[in-house]
Amino acid sequence: MILYTPLAETDIFPNEAGENVNRECVSYNGKQVYVERNNDGTYQVLQLLSTDPQDFLDSTYAPGTILK
Template identity: 50%
Template sequence: MILYTPLAESDIFPTEQKQFDKCKTIMYQGSMLEVEQQDDGSLRILQLLSTDPQDYLNNSLNPGEIISTNLID
């Protein structure tokens, strides 16, 4: 079976429980992101969820980048 999806294999077939209290999906600059809430209130990007190839060329959407909560759409 082949799945064509922007989701990671671990999202479809989870092997371990994530900390769902800190992880959430948001819309940021027109792109869907999976982020983790940091202790200082900022958000760290875990994964970009997009089918648009141009979104992956945007360096501000790379996993590990920190975004401020007041910049969220």
């Protein structure tokens, strides 16, 4: 793999072990959303992966929303 970026390698791959993150990409109502699983088992929206600009006006997919 070759990374073509002005960033230093240490910026991208830090030496310390990364924290345990529960992030995954799921399909919700037919939209791909990048979510983080909370400790209580709920999913919180991190990012909506869509090319339709209207989807971003829907508060269901706003970052921080907890999916039920």
